[in-house]
Amino acid sequence: MKKETIQPAKHLTGGLDLPGDKSVSHRYAMLAALAEGTSELRRFSAAADCHSTLACVSALGAEVKTDKDTVRVTGGGLGGLKRSWRALDAGNSGTTMRLLSGILAGQQFSSKLTGDDSLQKRPMKRVIGPLREMGADIRARDDNFAPLEIRGAQLKAIDYRMPMASAQVKSAVLLAGLFADGVTSVTEPARTRDHTELALEEFGAAVEKDVRTIRIHGRGANGGGKLIAKSLDVPGDLSSAVFFIAAASLFPDSNVLIHNVGLNPTRTAILDVFASMGASIQILGLKSAHGEVVGDLAVKGASLKGGVIAGGQIPLLIDELPMLAALGPYTEEGVEIRDAAELRVKESDRIAALAENLQRMGASVEERPDGLKVQGRHAGKLRGAEIEPRGDHRIAMAFAVAGLAAEGNTVIRDADCAGVSFPTFFKELNRLAEH
Numbered sequence: 001m002k003k004e005t006i007q008p009a010k011h012l013t014g015g016l017d018l019p020g021d022k023s024v025s026h027r028y029a030m031l032a033a034l035a036e037g038t039s040e041l042r043r044f045s046a047a048a049d050c051h052s053t054l055a056c057v058s059a060l061g062a063e064v065k066t067d068k069d070t071v072r073v074t075g076g077g078l079g080g081l082k083r084s085w086r087a088l089d090a091g092n093s094g095t096t097m098r099l100l101s102g103i104l105a106g107q108q109f110s111s112k113l114t115g116d117d118s119l120q121k122r123p124m125k126r127v128i129g130p131l132r133e134m135g136a137d138i139r140a141r142d143d144n145f146a147p148l149e150i151r152g153a154q155l156k157a158i159d160y161r162m163p164m165a166s167a168q169v170k171s172a173v174l175l176a177g178l179f180a181d182g183v184t185s186v187t188e189p190a191r192t193r194d195h196t197e198l199a200l201e202e203f204g205a206a207v208e209k210d211v212r213t214i215r216i217h218g219r220g221a222n223g224g225g226k227l228i229a230k231s232l233d234v235p236g237d238l239s240s241a242v243f244f245i246a247a248a249s250l251f252p253d254s255n256v257l258i259h260n261v262g263l264n265p266t267r268t269a270i271l272d273v274f275a276s277m278g279a280s281i282q283i284l285g286l287k288s289a290h291g292e293v294v295g296d297l298a299v300k301g302a303s304l305k306g307g308v309i310a311g312g313q314i315p316l317l318i319d320e321l322p323m324l325a326a327l328g329p330y331t332e333e334g335v336e337i338r339d340a341a342e343l344r345v346k347e348s349d350r351i352a353a354l355a356e357n358l359q360r361m362g363a364s365v366e367e368r369p370d371g372l373k374v375q376g377r378h379a380g381k382l383r384g385a386e387i388e389p390r391g392d393h394r395i396a397m398a399f400a401v402a403g404l405a406a407e408g409n410t411v412i413r414d415a416d417c418a419g420v421s422f423p424t425f426f427k428e429l430n431r432l433a434e435h
């Protein structure tokens with residue numbers, strides 16, 4: 001359990017290359033395992049979560065070879081996976097468990113999926129429900145929690161109207177749809193990240209999109225039946241970039257250039273929020289890469305206004321809310337987050353973790369069932385404190401950033417948990433921050 005000490009900084013300067021996007025890496029690894037041939041996935045995420053996915057697909061019979069950040073995955077086609085006699089371990093990764101459940105539901109064999117203590121507390125009913133409708137036999141603790149036992153079956157195509165805006169649920173159903181006997185559709189109540197749809201198209205699946213409905217042709221349907229190996233570059237992870245955008249924004253003399261960041265429009269709501277708060281972010285060199293969009297971000301210091309984040313914005317920037325909340329005390333009006341009860345079932349109860357740690361630093365915070373209200377600058381300067389991230393990578397990183405502009409040192413307990421998404425985070429933060 002390593003501790004990291006954050007000293008007050010004067011500004012951040014320099015260039016930064018990020019690890020590959022976590023969401024995209026998971027999808028490329030899973031689809032490569034279902035494709036015929038060897039896929040080369042360059043700049044694959046260094047995140048522990050994505051390496052949990054690689055370990056799972058390898059246990060299911062795909063060949064996985066890693067050479068620095070290039071991963072080669074050889075799959076045996078849609079019918080090529082084999083039973084794993086060991087339980088599949090998703091570690092801390094909700095995306096691994098939920099997306100893989102969709103794939104395992106369509107296999108001719110049974111699987112057991114488990115994860116760490118945090119993951120065993122996260123709700124799985126949201127994927128169990130639709131996968132059962134498709135014909136899978138799934139057992140779970142209290143019918144909701146891992147370990148999951150998934151007895152695969154010949155799946156039938158369904159038209160699924162998602163009750164919640166979740167990219168993981170949408171993806172689980174679409175991946176199961178690959179193995180179904182017809183055309184499966186998913187209709188989302190609000191837009192969520194669309195990496196699964198884009199990746200399915202890249203690997204050659206027959207996918208159609210129509211406003212909020214996505215259709216996939218299954219093995220038994222016209223046009224379905226085959227995925228082909230691909231060579232792909234994973235864009236840099238915008239959700240990791242956000243910690244550096246926030247850190248640079250805190251100091252007037254900052255100047256940071258973040259290279260090759262994934263700017264898929266279903267992920268960039270956070271940049272709109274930063275812009276509305278007065279942040280100085282310039283997008284340079286936009287280009288498209290395998291259906292995804294990438295560009296460089298030039299960030300300078302700014303005086304942040306703060307504001308309210310609520311409603312349909314929430315699913316589009318759910319992973320960025322910890323950083324926005326922790327910036328609250330440095331803004332003019334403070335930051336209020338509403339309609340985000342989902343934060344309570346992430347890697348930790350993020351609303352409680354944010355409220356507790358902000359209070360440790362002397363902030364004025366009101367915790368609510370679906371969010372929190374953090375007072376702005378007028379409520380006083382933050383003081384360095386000892387932060388308890390509750391094993392949650394995004395809480396650890398958000399408070400490391402908040403610590404840069406506090407009075408005195410901030411100590412992040414259990415700082416290694418940042419490795420779940422960004423193993424080199426503290427090294428990069430130390431490199432760019434000048435004290």
Ligand code: S3P
Nearest residue numbers: 023095165166167168169318319
């Ligand atoms: C993810 C979707 C989001 C997000 C998670 C990654 C994905 O979860 O919070 O970190 O890769 O599909 P939900 O789909 O549960 O909102």
